Amino acid sequence: MDTKGALKLERISKTYGNTEDAAGVHGVDLEIPQGEGFSLLGPSGCGKSTTLRVIGGFETPDTGKVHHGGVDITALPPQKRDIRTVFQRYALFPHLDVASNIAFGLRMQKRAAHEITKSVNWGIELLQIAHLRNRPIQQLSGGEQQRVALARALVTEPSVLLLDEPLSALDLKLRERMQLELLALRQKLGSTFIFVTHDQGEAMTVSDRIAVMRGGRIMQLGTPEQIYHRPANRFVAEFIGQANFLPQTQHALLTGDLEKLPKLGKDQHWMVRPEHFTPRALDWKAPSGFVGLKVRVTEMAFLGAERLTKGCDASGFSYLLKTPGFEPWPGKVGEEIQLSWETEDTWTVGAS
């Protein structure tokens, strides 16, 4: 049976009664083509892990179906699925060394000995862990365990790999390096990689598409660009990066091409990303397609690649501005400057 292919979740629901640490999901629909990098992103308790466990076969949904390569796999146990999971804390076997851990899945499949050796070597090469081959698990660092867990899953050549917060236990430097390595691994193998993460930067780095979840539902599904620039609501906008939300009441303070600003409905705000603001001189006149706003600088921080500046308009409403680190400060604290942005960088979001 060829189960390689697209993964499809249809109206998946799963609730846990009163169990506090597991969040349910309510009517999740997803379609993930073969070879895609996909992230389930959201705060803890949003149902992303539950969704992953349903795909992996560790949870049976109350209602809904899971299809893989056109075959209904809803009732199949994890052993019978062409899907592997890399667990959050790696879940390596402490009584086996690195090579035996990697060989575990192959042994369970009763592969021939020479084939097992060949595959283990391939996995060890793939993850660059030849020097760890005969080490006991207890002597490995977090990053090394991560590589072993990946190798252990990948040597069985699954068509889908599920990764539950795979990098959360690693320090920042290593995390950034592994993100790029995971990207390269997926492109090399052509497998589908589905990540669960609460780290928006990680989700944007490793995925072609992201589903932002909250309260067991998908709030928005799209490419990182769509989700960042065109968030479906305020929750998504705030979860992915930083944003300024301007209510209708600030309209009176704006100058420039106000006609081109999108119209606000009830409970809606204009959303402007901090890097879309450009600092200007006070006498700068906004041309067609631009809007201007006077603010007094209240706080500044230099982060290396960028500078963060906070400003306050005449009504006391505050704004966050992000400028490249190589540019000089837009002004000193207490000085007045003008913020400007392009009307087409303005997006509207609802309250939730």
Place this chain on the structure above:
Amino acid sequence: MDRRRLLIIPYALWLLGLLAAPFTLILIASFAQKDDLGLLHYGLHFDSYAQLFDPLYFQIFLRTLLMATLHSVLTLLVAYPAAFFLSRLPRKEAAFYLTLLLVPFWTNYLIRLLAFMDVLRLQPFGIEWTFQFHGILAAMLYNYLPFAVLPLYSALEKVPSSVIEAAQDLGASRRKVLTKVLWPMTRRPVTATFLLVFIPALGEFLIPVLVGGGQNFYLGSFLQQQFLTFRNWPLGSAAISLLVLLAILMLLFSGKALAEEEEMAT
């Protein structure tokens, strides 16, 4: 001197006064000879040890070993799955069940045993239990089960569910999860638990007498008889010394076997 060492003094005194000293006396008595009045004549005599290997007495040893072995295997077979079940529950729930398991043990041992015998007299499963070998095993199981479940629970509880799920994910059947993951990960505590129920079973007195009806002699009754009825302290002491030697050998052997295995793993 490290003042923390002082903390061990009460316990050391306890061991010295109530374990080491009496056992030394037993060891001395085992090499003594008794006269017809039961008085001891100290010396280095091996008569009592030789007497133990008389088939009449030796079969008691063998019977006791057989009973203790079967009992320990049976207890582990029942306790391991139960402990595994408990280890997968949320902690609070597991604590509740573990308490339930211990509640009967707030009752006096003798009363509890007599009550259990009343249950056995009802002939559960339509078979005779009292005055039977399997009746002894049933009573032993009942009595020792919590002592096996508790350490096994604490061992299995340390196995993360994700490790079991990872094994399943990689294609392991339930049986393989048990033989390739759970068992190797808990071999050490299982061995310790085996000894924990095996060694006391060697000296178990009340159950063979009450449930077994005393038809067949076990070490416990044999010792009681030698000391209290026949006043043959040397023979009783020799039997105890042999028992202790056996227990020590088993502890050493299991410790060494596990250490070697550990070395092979690293």
